[in-house]
Amino acid sequence: MPGFHLTQLELLEHEAIHVVREAFVQFPQTAILFSGGKDSLVLAAVARKAFAPARCPFPLLNIDTGHNFPETLEFRDRFARDFGFRLIVRPVQATIDAGRAADETGPDASRNRLQTTTLLDAIAELKLDAALGGARRDEEKARAKERIFSHRDEFGQWDPKNQRPELWNLFNGRKRPGEHFRVFPLSNWTELDIWAYLAREQLPLPTLYFSHEREIIARDGTWFAASPRLPLRPGESSRRERVRFRTVGDMTCTGAIRSDAATLPAIIAEVAAARQTERGTRADDRRSETAMEDRKREGYF
Amino acid sequence: MDLLRLITCGNVDDGKSTLLGRLLHDTKSVFEDQWDAVQRASARRGDAQTDLALLTDGLRAEREQGITIDVAYRYFATPRRKFILADCPGHFQYTRNMVTGASSAQLALLLVDVRHGLTEQTCRHAFLTTLLRIKHLVVCVNKMDLVGYRQEAFERIRDQFMAYAERLDAADIQFVPMSALHGDNIVEQSLRLPWYQGAPLLYTLETVYVGNDANHVDPRFAVQTVIRPQDPAAPDFRGIAGQIASGVFRPGEEVVHLPTGFTARIAAIHGPAGPLAEAFHPMSVVVELDRDLDVSRGEMLAKPGNQPAAASELEATLCWFSSTPLDPSRRYRLRHTTRETNCRVKNVRYKLDVTTLHRCHADAPVQMNDLARVSLQTAAPLFFDSYKQNRQTGAMILIDESTNTTVAAGLIR
Numbered sequence: 001m002p003g004f005h006l007t008q009l010e011l012l013e014h015e016a017i018h019v020v021r022e023a024f025v026q027f028p029q030t031a032i033l034f035s036g037g038k039d040s041l042v043l044a045a046v047a048r049k050a051f052a053p054a055r056c057p058f059p060l061l062n063i064d065t066g067h068n069f070p071e072t073l074e075f076r077d078r079f080a081r082d083f084g085f086r087l088i089v090r091p092v093q094a095t096i097d098a099g100r101a102a103d104e105t106g107p108d109a110s111r112n113r114l115q116t117t118t119l120l121d122a123i124a125e126l127k128l129d130a131a132l133g134g135a136r137r138d139e140e141k142a143r144a145k146e147r148i149f150s151h152r153d154e155f156g157q158w159d160p161k162n163q164r165p166e167l168w169n170l171f172n173g174r175k176r177p178g179e180h181f182r183v184f185p186l187s188n189w190t191e192l193d194i195w196a197y198l199a200r201e202q203l204p205l206p207t208l209y210f211s212h213e214r215e216i217i218a219r220d221g222t223w224f225a226a227s228p229r230l231p232l233r234p235g236e237s238s239r240r241e242r243v244r245f246r247t248v249g250d251m252t253c254t255g256a257i258r259s260d261a262a263t264l265p266a267i268i269a270e271v272a273a274a275r276q277t278e279r280g281t282r283a284d285d286r287r288s289e290t291a292m293e294d295r296k297r298e299g300y301f
Numbered sequence: 302m303d304l305l306r307l308i309t310c311g312n313v314d315d316g317k318s319t320l321l322g323r324l325l326h327d328t329k330s331v332f333e334d335q336w337d338a339v340q341r342a343s344a345r346r347g348d349a350q351t352d353l354a355l356l357t358d359g360l361r362a363e364r365e366q367g368i369t370i371d372v373a374y375r376y377f378a379t380p381r382r383k384f385i386l387a388d389c390p391g392h393f394q395y396t397r398n399m400v401t402g403a404s405s406a407q408l409a410l411l412l413v414d415v416r417h418g419l420t421e422q423t424c425r426h427a428f429l430t431t432l433l434r435i436k437h438l439v440v441c442v443n444k445m446d447l448v449g450y451r452q453e454a455f456e457r458i459r460d461q462f463m464a465y466a467e468r469l470d471a472a473d474i475q476f477v478p479m480s481a482l483h484g485d486n487i488v489e490q491s492l493r494l495p496w497y498q499g500a501p502l503l504y505t506l507e508t509v510y511v512g513n514d515a516n517h518v519d520p521r522f523a524v525q526t527v528i529r530p531q532d533p534a535a536p537d538f539r540g541i542a543g544q545i546a547s548g549v550f551r552p553g554e555e556v557v558h559l560p561t562g563f564t565a566r567i568a569a570i571h572g573p574a575g576p577l578a579e580a581f582h583p584m585s586v587v588v589e590l591d592r593d594l595d596v597s598r599g600e601m602l603a604k605p606g607n608q609p610a611a612a613s614e615l616e617a618t619l620c621w622f623s624s625t626p627l628d629p630s631r632r633y634r635l636r637h638t639t640r641e642t643n644c645r646v647k648n649v650r651y652k653l654d655v656t657t658l659h660r661c662h663a664d665a666p667v668q669m670n671d672l673a674r675v676s677l678q679t680a681a682p683l684f685f686d687s688y689k690q691n692r693q694t695g696a697m698i699l700i701d702e703s704t705n706t707t708v709a710a711g712l713i714r
Contacts, residue, residue, distance in 0.1 A: 004581045008304035017585035054530035137374040141359025143371045165397045165707045167404040174705040190376045211534045280334035285502045290361045
């Protein structure tokens with residue numbers, strides 16, 4: 001018998017397509033959570049393949065914090081247009097203006113947590129039964145525990161101590177009205193798998209991921225991009241460095257790393273040799289030991 | 302590169318998390334910031350030495366109580382293979398989470414504390430791994446440092462386990478004496494165990510042959526959805542989407558549609574990268590047939606000369622997950638491949654005592670973590686094979702319609 005062999009990247013792609021199609025069949029209204037970052041764009045690309053030659057039936061849903069990098073927003077719009085997706089944007093500012101959330105104050109103020117209200121409002125407004133996300137289990141220790149079909153109660157909350165058993169490739173997406181699911185087709189991908197896939201599929205990427213010169217502020221061991229969102233503190237100054245970003249979040253909580261990696265092969269080599277996790281540059285994860293779990297319980301991405 | 306999916310299981314405190322921490326650490330898969338965070342958390346708790354379990358016990362409740370509640374998935378790689386490792390809870394209470402991790406694994410690491418020997422939970426996990434058809438079982442006889450690395454201590458456990466395993470249906474069992482704490486026989490051969498001639502654990506993980514574990518014999522394709530682009534560019538396209546459950550499908554071959562029994566030929570198979578000359582498990586594909594058959598979700602394609610059983614009465618082993626006992630008077634929702642239907646448990650034939658593997662208690666209620674042989678009646682026929690032959694078409698879950706939770710896993714006999 002000939003060898004029936006698939007590479008790990010092929011296996012992961014087949015698994016992800018199965019999950020995406022299963023979400024389509026089990027949920028009447030589904031959207032892809034799209035940040036413009038590498039994981040969400042791989043998810044959108046996989047979702048597109050899952051229904052080819054038909055169009056992908058899911059729109060992209062972007063929660064715009066108002067603190068995004070301009071490069072990310074430009075990429076978001078271009079990607080949606082070029083890949084034929086309907087793009088739905090819901091700004092955090094509108095949630096604040098409606099009095100449903102208030103900006104944090106203090107030195108480390110960020111809109112990271114505020115997004116949750118805007119996201120849950122959008123899920124209710126669009127009557128979504130499921131939101132597909134590009135989260136991966138290798139990113140963070142709470143995500144390492146989460147199911148592929150992950151239940152959220154009517155308040156959008158995750159109950160990590162009481163998750164449904166999830167066996168084989170049989171996904172149980174049954175729910176009551178008002179509840180929803182988060183579905184993570186890329187659960188088993190690693191950061192390196194994402195980069196290998198981006199290279200194999202030759203997908204476009206925000207320029208932030210590639211090495212460039214930028215004005216940065218060093219604060220608490222993290223290199224933040226200098227911007228009007230991040231006023232200098234007494235004694236601080238900015239300087240120019242050659243950097244790139246490993247994750248793309250808000251300007252107020254995403255750190256850059258020193259890097260000369262200007263091409264996909266160079267980035268892959270850098271990621272393979274990295275001694276820090278990609279979320280090590282995220283100030284939002286460092287607020288406490290269980291910061292991610294605490295935010296996820298409330299309905300965060 | 303190859304991919305191997307494995308689990309760690311065994312009794313609480315037999316050293317699962319330490320072994321996992323050791324594997325991750327010695328394959329350089331722990332990042333510096335993760336390591337710093339674990340050291341800080343451990344120091345804050347006042348641990349005498351860094352608790353490697355904090356690498357995988359990621360939930361607040363787990364870290365507070367020092368136990369593993371749910372499966373943690375970790376990823377590591379060597380130049381030979383990539384590994385997806387599911388670290389499973391040892392507590393009896395969380396058996397359902399262990400089964401979640403085990404359902405997709407190809408290899409199980411079963412930890413045994415050499416001082417304590419086999420416990421009921423060791424037996425339960427050994428039995429569950431073989432029941433779920435994990436073909437490769439590596440019994441890690443751990444904490445050898447605490448018995449002076451003596452050969453007799455290792456052999457006593459091995460003999461004890463072999464006596465138990467005679468009654469199991471395990472395909473491949475290996476034993477490795479080790480000390481996860483000191484790194485003996487994990488990555489490198491240990492000089493402290495000169496009497497052990499076998500390979501260290503990581504070498505086994507890198508080289509175990511899993512290529513023939515999937516069923517490439519019986520062609521089964523469960524219909525997930527039908528793709529019809531409402532697009533003038535492809536007006537007649539009608540593709541059947543799904544994952545190949547088993548066997549091999551090629552363009553030009555004749556297939557039979559179940560339940561109708563109508564046949565057609567495969568006109569084309571589309572994979573994520575374009576047309577395919579053959580498709581096999583676990584590929585997600587779109588199949589085009591040479592003529593229009595009325596095909597929908599929950600139905601199946603097979604070959605005329607090799608078809609699954611079709612019946613609405615079947616025998617199965619249930620692993621009960623819910624704290625509410627099985628109620629034979631109730632209706633449950635059953636999901637099998639892509640098919641969902643109602644079912645009722647007609648008869649509980651017996652429950653299984655996992656330590657002795659004896660049949661018992663046919664009359665007592667089936668409760669959480671019980672294993673029970675039952676007869677099921679389904680509202681619509683299922684197209685199935687025995688789980689032994691086919692992990693994809695022999696597996697099912699039961700759902701409680703009042704809570705929507707998954708209450709049992711079922712393995713068809």
